[in-house]
Amino acid sequence: MFEFRLEATCKTTGARAGELVTPHGIVKTPVFMPVGTLGTVKAMSSRELHEIETQIILGNTYHLYLRPGPDIIAEAGGLHKFMNWHSPILTDSGGFQVFSLSRLNKITDAGVECRSHIDGSKHFMSPDWAMDVQRKLGSDIMMCFDQCTPYPCTRNEAEAALRRTTLWAERCHEIYNQFPSLEGKQTTGEEMSRVGRLVFSSAAQSAGVVPAPTADDEKTLQNANHVVNGELTQQALFGIIQGSVFDDLRVRSAKEITSLDFTGYAIGGLSVGEPHSDMYRILDILNPILPVDKPRYLMGVGFPTNLIEGIARGIDMFDCVLPTRNGRNGTLITSTGQVNIKAKKYERDFSPMDSECDCTLCRLHTRAYLRHLYRSGEILAARLCSEHNLRFLIRIAQGAREAILNGNYPAYCEKFYSLFHDAREGR
Secondary structure (H helix, E strand, O other): OOEEEEEEEOOOOOOEEEEEEEOOEEEEEOEEEEEEOOOOOOOOOHHHHHHOOOOOEEEOHHHHHHOOOHHHHHHOOOHHHHHOOOOOEEEOOOHHHHHHOHHHEEEEOOEEEEEOOOOOOEEEEOHHHHHHHHHHHOOOEEEOOOOOOOOOOOHHHHHHHHHHHHHHHHHHHHHHOOOOOOOOOOOOHHHHHHHHHHHOOHHHHHOOOOOOOOHHHHHHHHOOOOOEOOEOOOOEEEEEEOOOOOHHHHHHHHHHHHOOOOOEEEEOOOOOOOOHHHHHHHHHHHOOOOOOOOOEEEOOOOOHHHHHHHHHOOOOEEEEOHHHHHHHOOEEEEOOEEEEOOOHHHOOOOOOOOOOOOOHHHHHOOHHHHHHHHHOOOHHHHHHHHHHHHHHHHHHHHHHHHHHHHOOHHHHHHHHHHHOOOHHHHO
């Protein structure tokens, strides 16, 4: 059921275009994945995510474990059914919370003793815990439990986290291989890709743009791969590479993690405060080491220039909370750079936010109206800003894919940099 099809590689840069086949649909790469921490991408409904052509979203294992709890989600039929999202889902392992909530944690080789950021209750996170929770969530792609280091950190700290990440990856891999095999006919990725699009396209159906779901489509949905009373169908497992900004440690981690033959490989511990030049150097080092036939995921990265440069270095998948977080705070990403809609200069600006964008905001509203909504505290401001930012990053990945398939990714990059005003700083 899981397969990565490499369709094209840029001869100049190494940028890749491919397809990742999952039980809930085919993900065309490169791809940007919106983050749905608590089973929702903030300010966005599942229908709206489909309308902006979201292919895959993330769920947060740690936060969903605390509330509503994995047993409730499993009882609902898994995270897909719980949130009514019929396309692929990737869940992190909780490892990033080891980093982001470090003041509440105590780390040993056995796992992480932590206190809930909600009520202070004690919990123990480990590879076994991460696999059990993700199993119940029923995501298409699970992540190994790992330890992410802050920036800056000492070499000894980075090496200790690397060693522990490999130890935990081995345990996750062992547990994963004990999952029961599946028998009988499985819903294909092609089937789920079509049905997932149809389910949330009621407006398009009414307009006659796409057909309404057929009886076969409905049957596919009913038989789709989900968790039922805690019993899961199919899931993939990605390993995570650590090592901070130390070149030799990154190489060592990559060799150790790829030796375990995971479905895909993620690069963690970047975009945590290091200069962009360090990030790109690490990606350059890892590019020739990572298996060509497996998907590559750069975790927590979502600034536009980072996507452009990451894709040029062979990255297939990206995620970040930046588009929705910045959107809720009135900062929008446009083709010419970032816009702070709170600025007074937009008070009488009756132009669209971005003439190149096809989102709801850019098609129907002006900068002046958006500024009015934001200053008035209207919820619609956060929704429009979030949708716009997500659509912008999704379009970057879509444009990159088209350029790679057409053999002109370098020209695509040059056009991007010619317009995006603060691009050189992030390059």
